[in-house]
Amino acid sequence: MALLLIAEHDQEKLTPSTLATLTAAKQFSVPIHIVLIGHSCQKVAEEASRYEGVEKVWIMDHPSLLHPIAEEMTDTLLELAKGYGFVLAPSSTFGKNLLPRLAALLDVAQISDVIQIVDRQTFVRPIYAGNALATVLSQDDTKVMTIRSTAFDKAEKGSSKAPIEAPPFKPPSFPHATFVKIEKSSSKRPELTSASIVVSGGRGLQTKENFEMLETLADLLGAAIGASRAAVDAGFVPNDYQVGQTGKVVAPDLYIAIGISGAIQHLAGMQESKVIVALNKDPEAPIFQVADYGLVGDLFTILPELIEKLKMMKKADLTQK
Amino acid sequence: MKILVAVKRVVDYSVKVRIKSDRTGMDLAGVKMSLNPFDEIAVEEALRLKEKGVCSEVLVVSIGDTAVQESLRAALALGADRAIHVKTELETQPLGVAKALKALVEKETPQLVVLGKQAIDDDFNQTGQMLSALLKWPQGTFISSLTIEGQEIQAVREVDGGLETLKMPLPAVLTTDLRLNQPRYASLPNIMKARQKPMEILTANMLGVDLTPHLQTLKVAEPPPRKPGLKVESVDALLDRLRHEAKVI
Numbered sequence: 001m002a003l004l005l006i007a008e009h010d011q012e013k014l015t016p017s018t019l020a021t022l023t024a025a026k027q028f029s030v031p032i033h034i035v036l037i038g039h040s041c042q043k044v045a046e047e048a049s050r051y052e053g054v055e056k057v058w059i060m061d062h063p064s065l066l067h068p069i070a071e072e073m074t075d076t077l078l079e080l081a082k083g084y085g086f087v088l089a090p091s092s093t094f095g096k097n098l099l100p101r102l103a104a105l106l107d108v109a110q111i112s113d114v115i116q117i118v119d120r121q122t123f124v125r126p127i128y129a130g131n132a133l134a135t136v137l138s139q140d141d142t143k144v145m146t147i148r149s150t151a152f153d154k155a156e157k158g159s160s161k162a163p164i165e166a167p168p169f170k171p172p173s174f175p176h177a178t179f180v181k182i183e184k185s186s187s188k189r190p191e192l193t194s195a196s197i198v199v200s201g202g203r204g205l206q207t208k209e210n211f212e213m214l215e216t217l218a219d220l221l222g223a224a225i226g227a228s229r230a231a232v233d234a235g236f237v238p239n240d241y242q243v244g245q246t247g248k249v250v251a252p253d254l255y256i257a258i259g260i261s262g263a264i265q266h267l268a269g270m271q272e273s274k275v276i277v278a279l280n281k282d283p284e285a286p287i288f289q290v291a292d293y294g295l296v297g298d299l300f301t302i303l304p305e306l307i308e309k310l311k312m313m314k315k316a317d318l319t320q321k
Numbered sequence: 322m323k324i325l326v327a328v329k330r331v332v333d334y335s336v337k338v339r340i341k342s343d344r345t346g347m348d349l350a351g352v353k354m355s356l357n358p359f360d361e362i363a364v365e366e367a368l369r370l371k372e373k374g375v376c377s378e379v380l381v382v383s384i385g386d387t388a389v390q391e392s393l394r395a396a397l398a399l400g401a402d403r404a405i406h407v408k409t410e411l412e413t414q415p416l417g418v419a420k421a422l423k424a425l426v427e428k429e430t431p432q433l434v435v436l437g438k439q440a441i442d443d444d445f446n447q448t449g450q451m452l453s454a455l456l457k458w459p460q461g462t463f464i465s466s467l468t469i470e471g472q473e474i475q476a477v478r479e480v481d482g483g484l485e486t487l488k489m490p491l492p493a494v495l496t497t498d499l500r501l502n503q504p505r506y507a508s509l510p511n512i513m514k515a516r517q518k519p520m521e522i523l524t525a526n527m528l529g530v531d532l533t534p535h536l537q538t539l540k541v542a543e544p545p546p547r548k549p550g551l552k553v554e555s556v557d558a559l560l561d562r563l564r565h566e567a568k569v570i
């Protein structure tokens with residue numbers, strides 16, 4: 001039984017979480033077919049066809065799919081999915097929004113946020129905000145699952161080129177939502193979930209203006225910026241900066257938490273980071289329990305000093321070269 | 322119009338739950354239970370729509386053992402009008418719950434179903450999407466803002482790339498994100514009043530749905546512990562460690 005991977009892309013290329021899903025897909029040792037949804041995304045289909053292990057690329061191209069709505073994709077994907085033993089999508093808001101629909105119509109369970117594939121029917125997934133890892137068995141005919149991208153490396157391109165085909169598009173036969181607009185929080189920084197360094201701020205920063213200090217720090221480190229829920233709720237940064245159980249899950253090489261207490265819901269989104277640094281004035285803050293390096297003190301004195309010393313370090317690096 | 326809100330009873334978000342010693346599940350004995358926070362937001366949104374005159378009745382539904390009646394009473398105390406308890410001793414999973422909700426929608430004919438986007442125990446984030454697919458109704462998931470004018474809904478969704486706005490006709494299925502509203506507290510008189518409000522008890526059999534879980538939990542384990550960290554004394558010490566020990570900058 002082959003595997004169908006529902007890819008996410010930005011019109012230019014596959015997302016990093018899709019490439020992580022592809023790595024997970026390879027562990028099933030079955031033929032992998034990728035389906036792409038969009039409009040004028042031939043370029044992305046060609047990219048998808050070049051990854052190692054991919055045997056076919058389906059391209060669902062239709063003008064109405066430029067900003068695809070879950071209901072508009074469902075019928076076509078359902079027809080397609082019926083021929084597969086495994087259906088995977090990244091556990092992004094794209095995958096979370098779409099995949100349970102297919103599972104329900106196939107009358108199978110969906111396994112959300114898979115972090116380990118034990119065998120073709122046994123999977124590990126976090127529950128209770130990552131407080132526990134559950135090993136679950138699915139005996140459904142089709143295994144439908146979303147993959148947590150931080151648990152798998154990104155797949156590499158190979159030398160082969162898989163054929164690209166178009167499945168017949170079935171528009172939805174019932175009333176559905178339509179796209180009005182998207183407000184993107186524009187940023188020249190690396191994407192939060194795939195950045196190698198993340199600088200995150202919490203309520204301790206007190207104001208939006210103070211939060212901007214993190215921009216300078218992030219620029220010096222080439223980092224993405226994240227935030228706790230409290231910082232988002234207070235309007236310091238947009239919603240898509242939120243890291244945690246109900247926000248984004250990140251696992252960078254370095255995560256710097258500044259003025260964040262370390263509530264379990266926040267830890268759920270960053271505790272897999274390789275190195276964690278915490279700056280907090282409260283020595284008892286739970287964030288220190290997961291931090292590799294903790295610095296206790298007032299961020300309003302530490303942060304400017306950190307920024308200055310990093311600048312000096314960078315200058316020294318440059319003169320050495 | 323009538324709004325149906327689905328609620329789940331879960332471990333309170335502030336509790337750090339432990340794993341049972343035999344590793345078959347979580348140890349919930351004596352642990353504080355609450356209405357799932359996202360469902361509380363769903364109830365609140367329905368109540369606000371009622372206060373604005375957009376709907377006339379808020380019906381809350383929960384599927385589970387007898388203890389879920391506590392959560393239904395909590396929702397009634399917040400202001401919901403009526404409750405339905407679908408009684409089962411089985412572990413509830415999203416597919417079965419979505420099927421039960423579909424049967425209830427057919428019986429009760431609400432124009433809007435509002436659910437939390439995920440339950441904070443199993444963290445599945447599926448039920449609303451499944452229900453929408455089974456009903457063939459439009460869906461708006463992870464919403465942080467909602468307006469309803471006439472037969473049209475406008476909803477703003479929190480997505481990875483920012484905020485997405487959708488419009489859709491009624492009837493529809495919506496799932497709530499955290500920033501949709503700030504739920505109210507139940508007042509003492511309302512808690513008293515809630516005891517008198519109607520609660521109907523049904524079974525999966527009566528609805529003709531199969532709630533047998535599809536996923537079987539083989540074991541539950543602690544995540545691997547992080548190696549203990551250390552506190553550094555100064556910014557210089559921190560930078561030195563990050564450069565020469567961790568080698569990340």
Ligand SMILES: Cc1cc2nc3c(=O)[nH]c(=O)nc-3n(C[C@H](O)[C@H](O)[C@H](O)COP(=O)(O)OP(=O)(O)OC[C@H]3O[C@@H](n4cnc5c(N)ncnc54)[C@H](O)[C@@H]3O)c2cc1C
Pocket residue numbers: 201202203204205227228229230231242243244245246247248258259260261262263264265266269279280281282285297298299300334358359441499
């Ligand atoms: C259902 C649900 C889902 C949730 N999902 C998420 C989620 O996805 N992500 C998330 O982050 N949260 C989530 N939360 C919220 C979470 O429980 C916490 O409330 C939140 O993470 C707290 O954010 P914070 O650490 O910024 O604020 P606080 O807990 O208020 O911590 C602020 C910290 O800043 C420190 N501080 C203050 N001033 C200074 C200073 N001058 N110098 C140094 N340190 C200072 C304080 O010591 C404190 O530790 C969720 C909650 C619920 C109920």
